[in-house]
Amino acid sequence: MEIIADYVAKPYGIPSEVLLSKGREGLQVEARTLFCYSAVCDLGVSVTDGARLLGMAASSVSYAVRRGRTVAEKKGFQIGKKELLNN
Numbered sequence: 001m002e003i004i005a006d007y008v009a010k011p012y013g014i015p016s017e018v019l020l021s022k023g024r025e026g027l028q029v030e031a032r033t034l035f036c037y038s039a040v041c042d043l044g045v046s047v048t049d050g051a052r053l054l055g056m057a058a059s060s061v062s063y064a065v066r067r068g069r070t071v072a073e074k075k076g077f078q079i080g081k082k083e084l085l086n087n
Contacts, residue, residue: 001039001045001049001050001053002016002020004035004038004039004043004045004079005019005020005035007038007079008031008034008035008038008079009031009035012027012028012030012031013027014027014028014031019031019032019035020032020053020054022055030071032054032064033064033067033068033071034068034071034072034075034077035050035068036050036054036061036064036065036068037064037065037067037068037069037071037072038068038072038077038078038079040061040065041065041068041069042078042079043079047061047062047065
């Protein structure tokens, strides 16, 4: 999942470690939201695994996934195995 974090964090100009850490800074929150959405919806990672990695409750990750859909649609962001292999 660290590869996903690297891919999502790059356009935001933040290290993946910041994306995966606790905090509520604007870019960090949006990147984490997109990470949750991409991991769960695009790549099939379980909400539980995402929650474990981020140190969040599964319900919070589920909510982030719903918010992430809006962010992904707005930014035209979709991640797949092809994008990860080319990263």
